Amino acid sequence: MQRVSVAALAGAYPAWAIRLGWSIASLVGFIVLWEVLADIIQHRHLPGPFTVLQAMGHELSSGLLAYHIAVTLARVAVSFVVAMAIGASIGIALGRHKGADRFFDSWLILFLNLPALVIIILCYVWFGRTEVAAITAVAINKIPNVAVTVREGARSLSRDLEEMAEVYRLGRWRTLRHVTLPQLAPFFLAAARTGLSLVWKIVLVVELLGRSEGVGFQLGTYFQLFDVSMILAYALAFILVVQVIELAILQPIAARVNRWRR
Amino acid sequence: MAPVADDLVIRIVRKIFPAVANREAQPVLSDIELRVEPRSFVVLTGPSGVGKTTLLNIVAGLDRDFEGSIQFAHTDARVAYIFQTPRLLPWRTVEENIALVLPEGDPRHALIPELLERVGLTGAASQYPERLSLGMQRRAALARGFVLEPDILLMDEPFVSLDDPTAQGLRELLIGLWNKRPTTVLFVTHDRTEAVMLATRILRLSGASATIVQDEAVQLSPSERTDREKVLAEQQRIFHDT
Numbered sequence: 174m175q176r177v178s179v180a181a182l183a184g185a186y187p188a189w190a191i192r193l194g195w196s197i198a199s200l201v202g203f204i205v206l207w208e209v210l211a212d213i214i215q216h217r218h219l220p221g222p223f224t225v226l227q228a229m230g231h232e233l234s235s236g237l238l239a240y241h242i243a244v245t246l247a248r249v250a251v252s253f254v255v256a257m258a259i260g261a262s263i264g265i266a267l268g269r270h271k272g273a274d275r276f277f278d279s280w281l282i283l284f285l286n287l288p289a290l291v292i293i294i295l296c297y298v299w300f301g302r303t304e305v306a307a308i309t310a311v312a313i314n315k316i317p318n319v320a321v322t323v324r325e326g327a328r329s330l331s332r333d334l335e336e337m338a339e340v341y342r343l344g345r346w347r348t349l350r351h352v353t354l355p356q357l358a359p360f361f362l363a364a365a366r367t368g369l370s371l372v373w374k375i376v377l378v379v380e381l382l383g384r385s386e387g388v389g390f391q392l393g394t395y396f397q398l399f400d401v402s403m404i405l406a407y408a409l410a411f412i413l414v415v416q417v418i419e420l421a422i423l424q425p426i427a428a429r430v431n432r433w434r435r
Numbered sequence: 436m437a438p439v440a441d442d443l444v445i446r447i448v449r450k451i452f453p454a455v456a457n458r459e460a461q462p463v464l465s466d467i468e469l470r471v472e473p474r475s476f477v478v479l480t481g482p483s484g485v486g487k488t489t490l491l492n493i494v495a496g497l498d499r500d501f502e503g504s505i506q507f508a509h510t511d512a513r514v515a516y517i518f519q520t521p522r523l524l525p526w527r528t529v530e531e532n533i534a535l536v537l538p539e540g541d542p543r544h545a546l547i548p549e550l551l552e553r554v555g556l557t558g559a560a561s562q563y564p565e566r567l568s569l570g571m572q573r574r575a576a577l578a579r580g581f582v583l584e585p586d587i588l589l590m591d592e593p594f595v596s597l598d599d600p601t602a603q604g605l606r607e608l609l610i611g612l613w614n615k616r617p618t619t620v621l622f623v624t625h626d627r628t629e630a631v632m633l634a635t636r637i638l639r640l641s642g643a644s645a646t647i648v649q650d651e652a653v654q655l656s657p658s659e660r661t662d663r664e665k666v667l668a669e670q671q672r673i674f675h676d677t
Contacts, residue, residue: 333518333520333522334522336497336518337516339497340496341536341579342536347535351527351535355524358526433526433527435566
């Protein structure tokens with residue numbers, strides 16, 4: 174039997190090609206396992222990958238998939254921006270002012286541990302099943318996370334650079350832009366990345382409970398019909414979209430923000 | 436005596452570090468009365484921890500918690516501060532770091548290329564500071580200070596932790612920049628040779644609540660400052676040491 178050593182392979186191909194190869198192999202392995210299991214179990218509650226793909230194609234051609242994903246993405250975008258803006262402001266304020274931090278710290282912990290579902294239900298009860306209530310619920314779930322992450326950044330701001338900015342009279346706006354924000358950028362980025370995955374999961378729940386369009390609503394509908402292939406089709410489509418956002422938007426931003434590092 | 440309008444006048448009656456958790460309040464500086472003539476190069480020396488940096492921070496306006504007053508020649512006097520560490524923004528290139536201290540559209544932006552050339556950083560203008568050696572970062576910090584065309588230039592041991600030839604090169608660079616555009620300099624160091632080489636006037640701080648114990652004019656011509664023997668002799672005269 175002939176054996177090919179990994180080292181020999183590594184020498185022949187560039188690192189990214191090997192990484193890509195492994196990714197494809199692992200993905201193919203997953204699909205094969207899924208297909209085999211579906212074949213053995215032979216139940217309509219576990220459709221194989223091709224059935225799911227067919228369902229996805231059906232929803233795609235009817236335009237429903239694109240519509241519901243677009244609606245959900247819009248909600249993700251709005252609540253993400255709102256949560257980042259408010260959370261970052263709170264984080265910076267608490268990081269800079271010790272007194273405020275001491276007072277509001279327990280509030281933060283309270284909100285961090287408040288179950289997402291409770292916030293969603295309360296928002297719908299208090300503000301009605303409206304778009305604003307939905308966005309608010311998602312944002313409130315995310316704000317404490319952003320605040321805690323950005324607070325760490327604000328605490329570690331360099332006093333040295335602040336003094337430099339003061340002596341050279343950079344002024345408020347230029348200090349913020351050139352001195353403060355670049356120091357906070359890695360913390361924003363960390364909050365954004367964990368934030369995106371959290372926000373889109375919560376948006377689905379919000380849609381399931383109180384909206385009549387969006388991926389979450391569709392999942393609810395197909396759940397009542399026990400149509401597992403459709404549920405998987407929507408889930409898969411959404412995972413793909415979020416991956417594209419990560420690769421096409423977040424990673425290039427991260428590379429740009431970190432380009433000065435050695 | 437009528438005050439000369441152009442002098443920088445430093446009066447520090449008392450400067451105390453306030454008490455913190457497990458340490459009592461600590462007097463740092465007291466009874467300092469100092470009149471600095473325009474375009475003089477004043478070196479402050481004294482043992483480490485005596486309060487030299489504190490004095491610079493007070494003049495820079497970074498430390499306002501003291502009894503006394505700082506009077507500049509005119510109210511909008513420009514102050515540049517070259518710190519012990521370069522304090523460049525790591526996320527901005529060398530050129531951006533220098534340009535940042537000038538308001539947008541300021542005519543002094545035109546000085547940047549020439550300054551970069553004088554400090555030998557033309558080729559590194561678009562580099563990020565952390566990719567440069569410490570010596571190069573310090574040269575960038577020098578350029579940032581000079582581009583401001585400051586009325587007062589504060590320098591806090593700017594050449595510390597460099598090897599001798601590099602530090603010497605930077606000293607000569609500083610003398611060159613200063614000769615080209617003389618400005619009032621307050622320079623802190625505990626290196627006595629460096630003090631004699633650079634200063635037109637040397638002040639020695641000493642004591643638990645430090646005050647000026649010696650105020651001496653350096654009697655060297657510009658050419659004598661590069662002469663090792665002459666510098667050493669002057670150092671002996673001022674500090675009574677070898």
